[in-house]
Structure formats: structure tokens, C-alpha cells
């Protein structure tokens with residue numbers, strides 16, 4: 001039992017959504033609250049369960065998620081998340097009752113906005129609940145814009161509108177909206193409606209920061225009945241070497257980076273869920289080879305469609321890798337992006353990767369695939385001006401040009417300078433008196449309920 005100088009520490013129960021891009025910020029929030037004196041219980045599904053041995057400071061409780069094998073094997077995120085919200089409700093209620101019984105009073109329950117089943121259990125036990133949004137404000141606003149288009153009978157939208165600006169969000173085009181790739185519109189719309197709703201929760205914690213999204217956050221706060229606390233980037237609350245990776249990180253790439261000159265390496269990674277066609281991989285490989293730049297490429301096993309790992313890379317490319325590249329299955333990404341040898345990031349633009357890159361001043365080449373990645377890519381390239389987007393059918397020559405521009409060409413200098421200035425802004429925002437620092441303190445005050 002947790003005792004602090006004879007007193008029981010207040011306990012917070014966290015419910016992450018079981019995907020890497022959601023587990024990371026929730027556990028980082030846990031680290032922030034733990035450092036402020038809270039005991040942390042992580043309630044997680046059996047599916048994609050985090051590794052408790054990496055976080056001895058937290059208490060982990062597993063709940064039955066009832067996901068069928070075929071749903072898991074399909075990899076269909078919409079089906080999996082919808083299924084979890086149906087199946088986890090009662091197991092979570094029972095688990096929460098046990099936590100209260102064994103561990104004493106719980107201050108509040110904080111749940112990922114996609115795990116909205118958690119709120120009912122908190123209500124039943126008369127516990128306050130808080131929502132964690134792991135997306136940025138722009139993606140949230142685009143979900144609201146989609147729901148607005150539905151009300152107006154303008155969704156799904158016509159192909160002819162794809163290049164037009166979205167009326168509610170003129171910084172985005174229709175083609176940047178985070179629509180579902182699963183072609184199951186009713187399910188998708190229900191999920192985003194639930195994720196956007198605050199129901200009876202008492203606050204919203206957001207993994208974003210004022211220097212990136214202040215005007216939009218202010219606008220959303222006006223529409224939101226409860227306080228919003230933008231305390232990101234949350235990876236800054238956990239030590240750089242700490243990790244909640246579901247896959248084993250290959251640290252050899254850090255030894256390899258240690259041997260490379262400053263800002264000479266392009267880091268290439270498409271996150272934990274994106275899969276890529278063989279043709280697209282071939283053009284990327286051609287682009288990396290022709291760019292004549294060094295590169296560190298994360299290729300997740302199974303992420304190249306139709307192959308186990310790197311068998312479908314073009315013949316001869318491994319020779320280029322031998323000369324000036326390194327390929328790993330999974331990297332300690334935060335450490336990679338913070339490494340002095342890294343000068344650019346070819347990314348799918350997941351929100352965590354985006355924040356991790358911005359916080360280190362690393363400019364990006366954006367190749368988004370689906371969902372919020374499309375919004376993030378547009379903001380990186382056209383709002384913050386810290387990257388380039390590869391939009392059309394991938395072409396090796398275009399990839400090579402973008403890589404040279406981001407890494408070395410004079411034409412990319414403005415982008416590099418802006419990326420560096422955002423690193424400074426993030427440091428100021430996270431430092432004493434900065435916006436995220438203040439928001440975290442206000443959250444802690446708010447949580448004294």
C-alpha cells in the first residue's frame with residue numbers, strides 16, 4: 001500500500017487506448033502526475049498491454065477486453081476501438097470497484113477520449129472523470145467540422161471539393177480532413193461524436209501547446225463547457241530514456257548515429273500502424289539513394305504490405321544502406337530525434353512523432369497516410385512552415401529533392417530556421433511561467449476537487 005510519510009498519496013486511475021500513439025502520452029501524463037505526488041494506476045486491456053516492468057512506479061491492472069481474434073487480426077482500428085467500448089464497460093467497472101476497495105479513495109479517472117466507456121463506471125462510483133485528448137486541437141476542430149458537414153448533408157463530400165478550403169477551418173482543404181479509411185461511415189461518425197463529447201467529465205487535458213495552437217484552443221475553450229488544459233508536449237514529462245514501446249527498441253542505431261556528423265542523417269519512420277505498398281517503398285528507397293544523404297530508416301516487421309520485413313526492398317538498395325544508411329525494426333525515437341546527428345525526419349505525421357520532432361527543432365518531410373496525419377501534415381507544411389509535404393503519387397526523384405531541400409539545400413534554410421525557433425518556443429512553454437507549465441499547475445489545482 002502506498003504510504004507517504006504515513007499519509008496515503010492521492011490516486012489517479014488512467015485508461016489509455018491500446019495503441020502506441022495513445023499509450024505513450026497517457027503514460028507520460030502518469031509520469032507528470034506521479035512527479036507531483038500522485039499514485040498512478042494504469043488500467044489496460046489485454047490487447048496491446050503495456051509492459052509493467054518498464055514502469056515500476058505505476059500500478060498496472062489488466063481488464064478482459066473480449067476482442068475476438070478475427071477483429072484483432074483484421075487490424076481494423078475502427079472495429080477494435082468500437083469493440084473495446086462495448087466489451088470493456090463492465091470489466092472496468094469491476095476493476096475500479098476493486099481499486100477503490102483495496103487502494104482507498106481515487107481522486108479521479110482520466111481516460112483517452114476514444115475509451116469513452118470509462119466515464120460511466122466513474123459516474124457509478126461518483127468519481128470525477130477527466131478526458132485526455134492525444135490529438136491536437138486542429139484535428140479535434142476538423143472532427144467538429146466533419147460533424148457539421150454531416151448536419152448540412154454535405155458528407156461524404158464530392159471529389160471535386162477536395163482541393164477547396166473547409167468553411168469552418170480555412171487552413172485545411174477537404175482532402176486534409178481526418179475521414180475514416182474503413183469506409184464504415186456510420187461507425188466512424190458515431191466514434192468521433194463520442195470522442196468529441198465531454199458528457200459529464202469535468203475537464204479536458206490536451207497534448208498540445210499554446211505556441212502551436214493558441215487561437216484554436218481559445219476558440220475551443222469558448223465552446224467547451226469544462227476547462228481545457230493544454231499541457232503538452234507530454235513526452236517532455238518522462239525522462240528521455242524512458243519508454244512505453246510495445247516493440248523492442250533497437251539501440252544499435254544510437255551507436256550508429258554516434259558515428260555520424262552533426263545534422264547529417266535523415267530519420268525515416270511511419271509510426272506504429274501505417275502499412276506501405278511495395279511500389280511506394282521502392283520510390284522511397286530510390287529517393288533516399290538519389291538524395292545522397294545518410295539515413296536511419298525504421299521498417300516495422302509487416303509494415304511493407306506482402307512481406308515479413310525488408311524482403312521487398314529494391315535489389316541493390318541494401319548496398320546503399322551499407323554505405324550510408326541503417327535500417328532497424330523499431331527505434332528509441334525520442335532519443336533519435338534528440339540526437340545531434342539527426343537533421344530531418346521523413347514522417348507519417350502521427351501527432352506524437354510531430355510533437356517529438358518539433359520539440360527537437362527537426363524539420364519534416366510529410367507523407368501522411370490517414371486520419372489526423374493529414375491534418376498534421378498540412379499544419380507542418382503550410383501553417384507552421386517547418387516541413388514539406390509529399391502529396392501526389394510518390395516519385396523517387398521528388399523524394400530525393402525533398403530530402404536534399406530539408407537537409408542541405410539553400411532553399412530549405414527558412415524551414416530549418418523556423419523549425420529551430422519552434423524548439424525554443426516549446427522550451428519556453430514548458431519552462432517556469434510558460435503556458436504548458438502554468439496549465440499543468442492549474443490542472444493540479446483543479447484536481448484537488
Ligand code: UDP
Pocket residue numbers: 019020021022024245269270271272273274298329330331332333334349350351352353354356
Ligand atoms: N516510436 C518509437 N519507435 C519507432 C517509431 C515510433 O518509439 O521506431 C514511437 C514514437 O516516438 C511515437 C509513437 O511511437 O511516440 C508513434 O505515435 P504517433 O502518434 O507518431 O504515430 P502512430 O503510431 O499513432 O501512427
